[in-house]
Amino acid sequence: MEGGGTPPETLKEERQSGCVPPTSLEGNSLKKSNWGFLFTGIVGGTLVVVYAVATPFITPAFRRICLPFVPATAKQIENVVKMLRCRRGPLVDVGSGDGRIVIAAAKEGFTAVGYELNPWLVWYSRYCARREGVQASARFYISDLWKVTFSQYSNVVVFGVPQMMLQLEKKLELELEDEARVIACRFPFPHWTPAQVTGEGIDTVWAYDASSFRRSKKRP
Known part of the structure; x- marks a missing residue:
């Protein structure tokens, strides 16, 4: 057609x-x-x-006790490392966030562990530890700090908030050995007397020796 x-x-x-x-x-x-x-x-x-x-x-x-992620400042990390000088034994960071405290401690020769509830931060921390070459001595776990027993650690680092410090104070008093040291960042423990204090403002770090706060608790 x-x-x-x-x-x-x-x-x-x-x-x-x-x-x-x-x-x-x-x-x-x-x-x-x-x-x-x-x-x-x-x-x-x-x-x-x-x-x-x-x-x-x-x-x-x-949650009942809000523990948000707030990155540590470079000065805070420096102050924590200063409080760890001449110390030995395993270290734990309670609420390890992005893992910088644990990694810094591993670089100083500590076997360091971080407990963090946020899985993304744990995976990021593991990546950073591998990148820095300290993955063998810096380990990270997804866990609630209230479900962890701290008796095996000689050094405890805490980035807490005021609402949790009293409850954590009681937990650590029950679980830590006398030679342990607790380092608090940003907020002090309510009843313990620090053995050392360094830094200013948000960079302030308090160091407590378990033998001291146990001894003061036993006094009438």
């Missing part, structure tokens, strides 16, 4: 059979539908990722 196109006989047969070729309008509608599904999938996937990443950082605010 001259001029091209579909012969009338073919169109008639297609109409009778119900098989009509899609028009350009139907094609555009199909493309829009596909883009809609793709966009919905991208948005949904992004929300899932954001939820998975953000939840460990947000949920501490809903």
